[in-house]
Amino acid sequence: MNSVQASSAVQLLNPLPSPTSISPASVVQQSTQITVKGGGFVSTSTLFVDGVAVPTKWIDSTSLVATVAVPPATAKDLSLVVRNPSPGASDSQPLTLKADLVSLTTSPSLLPRGHFALTVTRQSGLDGNATFALDGTKLQVLSRTATSASLIGFTPPWRANTATLSMNDATGATNLVLNVASSTVTYDAAERLASQAAFGPRADVIASIQNVGMQNWIDDQFTRSPATYDPTQNSRTQFFKAVLMGDSVLRQRVAWGFQVLLPADGIDPYVALWEAVLERDAFSNFKQILFDTMSDPGVSTFLNLVNNDASSDPATHPNQNFAREVLQLFSTGTVLLNDDGTPQLDSSGLPIPAYDQSTVEAIAAALTGWHYPTPANPTYTFEGVDWSAPLIPAEAFHDQSSKTLFGNAVIPAGQSATADREQVLEAIFQHPSVPPFISRFLIQRLVKSQPSPSYVYRIAQVFKDNGNGVRGDLKAVIRAILLDPEARGGDVQSSPSDGFVQDPLYALLSTMHLLNLTYFDDQPSLLPGLLGENVWSTPSVFSYFSPSYTVPGTTVNSPEFQLLDNFRIVQRSQFLWSAVSQGQLGAPTGNGETISTIYADYPRLPDLVDALNHMLFHGTMPDSLRSSILSYCSSIPAGPTQVQTAVFLALNSDYNTVVH
Numbered sequence: 001m002n003s004v005q006a007s008s009a010v011q012l013l014n015p016l017p018s019p020t021s022i023s024p025a026s027v028v029q030q031s032t033q034i035t036v037k038g039g040g041f042v043s044t045s046t047l048f049v050d051g052v053a054v055p056t057k058w059i060d061s062t063s064l065v066a067t068v069a070v071p072p073a074t075a076k077d078l079s080l081v082v083r084n085p086s087p088g089a090s091d092s093q094p095l096t097l098k099a100d101l102v103s104l105t106t107s108p109s110l111l112p113r114g115h116f117a118l119t120v121t122r123q124s125g126l127d128g129n130a131t132f133a134l135d136g137t138k139l140q141v142l143s144r145t146a147t148s149a150s151l152i153g154f155t156p157p158w159r160a161n162t163a164t165l166s167m168n169d170a171t172g173a174t175n176l177v178l179n180v181a182s183s184t185v186t187y188d189a190a191e192r193l194a195s196q197a198a199f200g201p202r203a204d205v206i207a208s209i210q211n212v213g214m215q216n217w218i219d220d221q222f223t224r225s226p227a228t229y230d231p232t233q234n235s236r237t238q239f240f241k242a243v244l245m246g247d248s249v250l251r252q253r254v255a256w257g258f259q260v261l262l263p264a265d266g267i268d269p270y271v272a273l274w275e276a277v278l279e280r281d282a283f284s285n286f287k288q289i290l291f292d293t294m295s296d297p298g299v300s301t302f303l304n305l306v307n308n309d310a311s312s313d314p315a316t317h318p319n320q321n322f323a324r325e326v327l328q329l330f331s332t333g334t335v336l337l338n339d340d341g342t343p344q345l346d347s348s349g350l351p352i353p354a355y356d357q358s359t360v361e362a363i364a365a366a367l368t369g370w371h372y373p374t375p376a377n378p379t380y381t382f383e384g385v386d387w388s389a390p391l392i393p394a395e396a397f398h399d400q401s402s403k404t405l406f407g408n409a410v411i412p413a414g415q416s417a418t419a420d421r422e423q424v425l426e427a428i429f430q431h432p433s434v435p436p437f438i439s440r441f442l443i444q445r446l447v448k449s450q451p452s453p454s455y456v457y458r459i460a461q462v463f464k465d466n467g468n469g470v471r472g473d474l475k476a477v478i479r480a481i482l483l484d485p486e487a488r489g490g491d492v493q494s495s496p497s498d499g500f501v502q503d504p505l506y507a508l509l510s511t512m513h514l515l516n517l518t519y520f521d522d523q524p525s526l527l528p529g530l531l532g533e534n535v536w537s538t539p540s541v542f543s544y545f546s547p548s549y550t551v552p553g554t555t556v557n558s559p560e561f562q563l564l565d566n567f568r569i570v571q572r573s574q575f576l577w578s579a580v581s582q583g584q585l586g587a588p589t590g591n592g593e594t595i596s597t598i599y600a601d602y603p604r605l606p607d608l609v610d611a612l613n614h615m616l617f618h619g620t621m622p623d624s625l626r627s628s629i630l631s632y633c634s635s636i637p638a639g640p641t642q643v644q645t646a647v648f649l650a651l652n653s654d655y656n657t658v659v660h
Contacts, residue, residue, distance in 0.1 A: 013088025015040035019064075019095050022080060026098035026124050027068055028174050034097070036064040036082065048081045049097065074099045100124045104167060104176040111178045113157040114207070115601075120167065121148040127169030135163050137607075154601050155180065157207065158187035158614045183210035188618040189491040190214075195659050196446050197221070197482055198249040200510025201615045205249060218482060221250035222475050226279035231379045235272035236535055240524045243509055244517075254282040254478060256505070257445035260545075261330060262293055263302050263538045270298050270387040271536035273380065286438060286463070286472035287429045293330065294322075294421060295390035297372055303541065309397035310368040318399065323363035325541050327355050332433040339460045340453035341436040354433050355406060362403035366411055366420040369398025393417035406431065429472065435463035441547055442477065447487045449500045449558045455486040490660060494620050499660040501560040503544070504531035506659075507572065511579050511651060514615055515596035527575055532563040573652050580647045581640075599643050605633055608643055612650040620660065625653055 019038035027034070036047060039062055047056045047066040057065045064082065078099050082092040100122065107119045111134075118139075120132065125147055132139045132151055139153040155163065159180050167174045183190075190209035191201055197218065198205050209217045227242035229235055243252050255278035262278070274296060281289045293299050300306040305322040328334050335351040336344040343351040370391040375381040380388035398417040404410050405427045411420055428434070439459035443451040459480050466476035481487060490498045502510065505528045512518070525535035533544045545562035580596075598615075602608040609629055613621035629649045636642040650656060 014042050014044075014084040014086075014090070015088070016090045017041055017045060017082040017084050017092040019080070019082050019092050022095055022097055024170075026100045027070060027078075028100050029172060030071070031067060031069045033065060033067050036066065036080070036095075037062060038082070038092075040084070040092075041082065042084055044085050046083050046085070048083055048091075049078050051079070051081075068097070070099045098124055104165070104174055106165065106176070106178060109178075111155060111163055111180045113155050113159065113181055113183070113210075114203075115154050116152065117142075118151045118153065118165075119148055120151060120165070122167075123147055126167075130167050130169040133166045133168075135159075136166075137604075156601075156611065156614070157203075157210065158619070184213040185210050186491075187614055188620075189488075191615065192491055192618040192660075193217075193482065195510075195618075196487065198253055199243055199506055200513045200659075202244070202249070202513040203516070214488075215479070215483060218250065218479055221248065222283050224248035224251060226251055226276060226282075229272035229276055231272065234524075235275070236525045238272065239275060239535070240509070241518070244512060248279070250478070251279045251282045253446065254442075254474070255279040257442060258282070258289065259536065260445065260503075260538075260543050261441060262289075262299060263541050263543065270380070273388055274298055275536065281474075283475050283478070285470075286434070286474060286477075287425065289474075290326070290331065290425055290429060292390075293326065294367065294425065297385060297387050297389070297391060300370065300391055301385075305367060305370060306391055307371055308364070308368055309394075310365065310399035317361065318364040318368050320360050320364045321541075322367065323360045326363070326428065327360070329541065329543075331428050331437065332431045333437045335433075337433040337436045338453075339436050339457050339464075341440045341451075341456035341460070342453055354431070358404070359406050362405050362411070363424050365399040365401065366403050366405075366424045367417075369394050369396070369417040370421075371397070435460040435471075439463050439477065439481075443481055444500065444547055444559060446478075446481055447484075447500075448498055449560075450497050450556065452486060452497075455484060458484060491618070494660050499658050501558050501564065501658055502656075503560040504528035504533040504563065504572075505535055507531075507657075508575075510659075511576065514651070515579060515598060515647075517579070517596060530571055531568050576651045577648050580644045580651065598647065599640070603643070605630065605638075605642060605646060608646050609650075612647065616650055616656050617660070621650075622655060625650070625655060 017038065017040040019036045021037045023035045023037070024032070041058060041061050041064050043058045045056060045058060045064055046053050047064060048054070049068055054066050054068055059065060068078075070078070076099055078097040079094045080097045081094050084090055105121050107121070111118070120126075126144065126149060128144065130149065132141065132149065134153055134155070137153070139151040142150040142152060144150075161180055161182065163178050163180055165176045165178055167176075185193075187206065187210060190206045193209055193214055194200065194202060194205050212220065224247050227238065227246055227248060229238050239252070243249060246252070255275060258278045258281075259275070277292050277296065278289075281292060294305070297306060300322070303322040303325055304319040308319045308322070310318065332354040334354055336354045338344055346352050371394045372385050373389040373392045375384070375386035375389075377386050377388045380386055393416065395417060398420070400414050402411060402413040403420070405424065409423070409427045411423050415423075436456055439462075440451060440456045443455060443459060459477060462473075462476050462480040464471055466473035470476075489495065505525075508527050528535050529537075538544060545559045547559050548557065549559050549562040550556060551558050551561050598608070598611065602611045609621075609626055612629075613619060613626065629646050632649065633642050633646045636645060
């Protein structure tokens with residue numbers, strides 16, 4: 001039998017691919033490597049995503065690895081298909097791959113400044129081990145659900161307009177750029193205004209200035225009522241609480257300025273009465289302050305005005321103390337001034353006196369016949385005097401002769417004590433030296449010790465006329481002082497002539513603001529007193545320091561520098577270390593003291609130093625000081641002592657002692 005040979009060709013077809021799972025099930029980045037599990041995969045299998053081939057690597061018949069790239073801001077379901085080529089070309093059934101590049105959402109959507117609570121949501125689900133950070137600083141997770149996390153954190157109030165929220169989980173990092181709540185004024189400019197119009201870096205004051213703007217904040221302060229003082233409580237304690245927690249800080253800053261100008265005798269509760277008068281008058285008219293100075297029983301006692309009676313003996317003259325000081329210290333100064341505050345000179349180049357002895361004698365005579373009133377308020381009556389009531393005229397003891405003021409203003413004979421006082425008040429108020437004298441004084445107390453003549457001139461013009469024909473309008477004067485280009489120029493670029501030396505009260509209150517301290521013992525004025533500024537108790541009619549004091553060996557005008565000596569500098573340094581290390585100021589433990597939050601808000605040394613740069617130096621901390629603090633504190637083991645030392649070094653620096 002013959003054999004027959006035959007042949008046939010057999011073509012092996014690729015199997016039908018059958019993917020069953022994708023890992024991860026969603027992509028949250030623009031480029032993500034995925035693993036596809038299933039069966040029927042061959043070395044030439046290709047993965048298609050939404051119909052577009054992507055780079056595919058064959059592992060074995062059950063596994064493929066591919067890199068999926070999607071555009072930014074993609075949030076949709078992607079169709080994933082595995083295609084085996086010929087022979088037997090076939091596509092698998094599609095699987096769904098979620099693209100979730102914009103899935104992180106937050107509530108609120110606008111990140112607030114300061115301490116915040118934030119809810120982060122991703123509808124596709126959150127990894128239970130996910131961590132969150134804002135610009136690299138870890139956020140605390142309070143609670144979680146399958147799709148959201150509740151976070152708390154802190155945004156420095158000087159942060160830029162955006163911040164990056166990062167979520168890290170098993171899939172890697174997912175970032176979301178958040179807008180930060182905008183502000184009308186930068187933090188640094190607002191902090192600088194707070195150093196001038198309040199008592200340093202009080203957080204809520206700065207935030208308010210940031211939110212509403214400088215002029216709106218000043219105008220709002222003009223509407224705030226004076227603090228209320230309870231005569232049964234420590235007056236100085238109430239004053240400190242009002243400054244640290246009250247809403248009329250500009251009143252208190254201006255009133256403290258006038259308190260330095262107009263003496264108090266330190267008797268409690270009388271001093272609270274005088275503080276209340278000055279807070280009430282701070283936004284009134286300077287003429288009102290002069291009137292209240294002439295009417296107040298405390299000031300009148302201190303300066304020998306009360307019971308200063310006319311005598312029938314022509315050889316006996318009334319006491320001239322008040323008459324002299326109201327001119328020399330409180331209104332005109334001793335020499336006639338140009339509107340820019342510089343002395344007017346005679347033909348010999350010598351300053352021209354603002355008044356002469358005859359004017360002093362005339363004022364003393366015109367202000368005779370003022371007595372204490374009959375006590376009517378037992379709360380404020382002691383030593384037989386009701387300190388809450390103004391002086392009353394006693395006509396039988398008033399000098400009714402004619403008097404001549406400033407060489408040409410004549411007070412007619414036969415007038416009452418009230419009429420004479422009104423003419424004295426008006427003559428002083430209209431004196432040409434009053435606008436530059438008071439303008440320069442207020443600039444010194446609020447903004448800078450060495451204002452330029454042009455700065456003084458601009459403010460003196462506002463004092464003379466507020467724009468509506470009113471002279472002495474303190475609201476207009478204060479607004480002009482704080483918003484003047486010379487006051488605000490340092491917001492952008494500091495000048496060597498900017499600023500003032502912290503007086504002891506300011507240093508204490510500013511430090512407490514920085515450390516968020518609101519509790520103190522029953523002697524809040526003890527420290528300022530040790531440093532030469534016993535609150536509401538001036539050592540003499542010339543106050544704690546002279547407005548014309550110059551730093552020895554220089555021509556630098558710095559009134560508060562008069563209180564600095566080696567002993568007081570050491571005492572001040574000791575106080576600062578106590579404040580930053582103990583977290584309170586002399587308060588017995590367990591008595592409700594407020595612990596500083598600065599250490600919790602900025603636990604890392606570099607962040608803390610950056611915070612001090614803004615909170616104390618409005619962003620102008622010298623590089624040398626920053627480097628010195630970081631270098632020295634880095635040598636201290638991490639912990640409380642390290643961060644406390646950083647705060648102490650910043651507070652104790654000369655650059656902080658001078659408020660720029």
